[in-house]
Amino acid sequence: MSRSVVVIGGGLIELSAALHLRRADAGVRVTVLERAHVGAAASGASAAGVRVMGRDPAERALALESLKRWPDLDRELEGRTGYRRGGGLRVALDDDEWRQVPRTVAEQRADGVPLELVDAATARRLAPGLAPDCRGAVHCPIDGQAEALATVRAFAAAARRAGARLEEGVDAGALVAEGGRLVAVVGKDGQRRPCDVAIVAAGSWSGPLLATVGVKLPLRGRPLQILLTDSAPPALASVLGCFGRPLSLKQLADGAYLIGGGWPARIVDEAANRWEVLDDSVRGSLDVARSVFPPLIERTLARSWAGIEAFTPDDLPVLGPVSGTNGLLVAAGFSGHGFALVPAVGDILARLALDLDPLRHLWSGLGARFPS
Numbered sequence: 001m002s003r004s005v006v007v008i009g010g011g012l013i014e015l016s017a018a019l020h021l022r023r024a025d026a027g028v029r030v031t032v033l034e035r036a037h038v039g040a041a042a043s044g045a046s047a048a049g050v051r052v053m054g055r056d057p058a059e060r061a062l063a064l065e066s067l068k069r070w071p072d073l074d075r076e077l078e079g080r081t082g083y084r085r086g087g088g089l090r091v092a093l094d095d096d097e098w099r100q101v102p103r104t105v106a107e108q109r110a111d112g113v114p115l116e117l118v119d120a121a122t123a124r125r126l127a128p129g130l131a132p133d134c135r136g137a138v139h140c141p142i143d144g145q146a147e148a149l150a151t152v153r154a155f156a157a158a159a160r161r162a163g164a165r166l167e168e169g170v171d172a173g174a175l176v177a178e179g180g181r182l183v184a185v186v187g188k189d190g191q192r193r194p195c196d197v198a199i200v201a202a203g204s205w206s207g208p209l210l211a212t213v214g215v216k217l218p219l220r221g222r223p224l225q226i227l228l229t230d231s232a233p234p235a236l237a238s239v240l241g242c243f244g245r246p247l248s249l250k251q252l253a254d255g256a257y258l259i260g261g262g263w264p265a266r267i268v269d270e271a272a273n274r275w276e277v278l279d280d281s282v283r284g285s286l287d288v289a290r291s292v293f294p295p296l297i298e299r300t301l302a303r304s305w306a307g308i309e310a311f312t313p314d315d316l317p318v319l320g321p322v323s324g325t326n327g328l329l330v331a332a333g334f335s336g337h338g339f340a341l342v343p344a345v346g347d348i349l350a351r352l353a354l355d356l357d358p359l360r361h362l363w364s365g366l367g368a369r370f371p372s
């Protein structure tokens with residue numbers, strides 16, 4: 001009989017897993033349970049940066065593999081992600097920061113991350129309008145950006161087309177294990193969905209679900225804030241960051257600037273995915289962005305929002321099978337940088353669920369962190 005997999009959560013990691021499952025085995029029955037609507041949490045709120053620069057060594061292979069997939073994703077998904085490879089540019093604005101840059105570049109290059117050190121004149125050519133005190137920058141030509149909601153829609157449509165069943169408005173309440181094997185997922189509506197494999201990737205809300213079978217994960221939900229300005233003529237092709245200052249700045253296709261960098265919002269009700277934007281973070285975020293890219297002084301704020309993201313104590317995700325419960329897989333704790341990893345992580349989860357070669361070389365750095 002064909003295998004049945006229940007994927008809990010309708011974020012990008014889950015949609016990618018569902019799509020890869022159906023592609024790898026047309027016989028497998030795949031059901032995605034999403035308590036609200038697809039993209040309701042971190043995936044829909046994301047700044048959608050697609051970068052390998054600046055990642056922890058344990059994540060680099062995974063990110064490099066994912067970045068290979070992004071340029072072809074629109075064709076693969078028969079949809080539009082808004083992906084654009086404009087490069088990443090991380091600038092140094094003082095001598096101390098600039099002196100430390102060569103060491104971090106050498107270390108990343110050794111792992112295959114194609115970084116180049118550029119002087120201030122080249123940095124300004126890549127990002128006209130950069131602050132005059134720019135000492136130089138690190139450029140990563142394979143970094144880029146996409147659009148969060150467009151990407152969610154493209155993955156959801158592709159997963160449906162491939163034959164996955166997406167059930168929105170269904171809150172998974174508990175996992176059921178018998179004799180060391182996962183056998184079902186029970187919804188808060190009381191409906192029991194038998195399965196051979198359950199993939200728990202419910203972002204910040206994965207912890208309570210896993211606790212129903214006695215698995216503890218040290219996840220903490222943190223709300224990250226994003227600002228969007230009014231539109232301006234095209235000026236910035238790269239995704240801009242800055243050493244020593246929290247910034248991720250990109251210009252979107254319609255000319256608006258998207259400003260992130262890990263600025264916190266406030267959680268109002270975590271269980272209900274409710275947050276509020278903090279004025280202090282708005283001011284701090286705008287100040288940093290304008291200090292690095294002064295043309296933003298002319299722009300006005302159009303919108304702000306936040307998304308609750310699951311963080312682990314070391315900011316690295318937990319990915320893989322849970323020992324002691326056959327058929328239970330986890331992918332959670334992406335700590336603010338899971339968007340770029342979506343193609344590779346979905347592929348790995350599908351392979352693990354189907355007992356295929358799980359591409360362990362890509363995530364071996366995370367191997368000591370399997371949940372237990």
Ligand SMILES: Cc1cc2nc3c(=O)[nH]c(=O)nc-3n(C[C@H](O)[C@H](O)[C@H](O)COP(=O)(O)OP(=O)(O)OC[C@H]3O[C@@H](n4cnc5c(N)ncnc54)[C@H](O)[C@@H]3O)c2cc1C
Nearest residue numbers: 009011035041042043046047049172203307334338339340
């Ligand atoms: C503001 C912000 C900016 C970001 N910027 C970047 C970036 O530039 N680059 C990058 O690489 N990453 C970025 N990230 C991180 C990235 O977006 C996330 O790591 C990624 O989207 C996580 O996807 P997910 O599917 O694991 O989680 P989520 O998208 O949070 O999805 C989890 C889903 O599970 C559902 N759910 C929860 N509990 C249940 C339940 N019991 N039953 C059914 N459904 C349930 C939720 O409603 C939700 O839709 C950012 C995140 C935020 C919040």
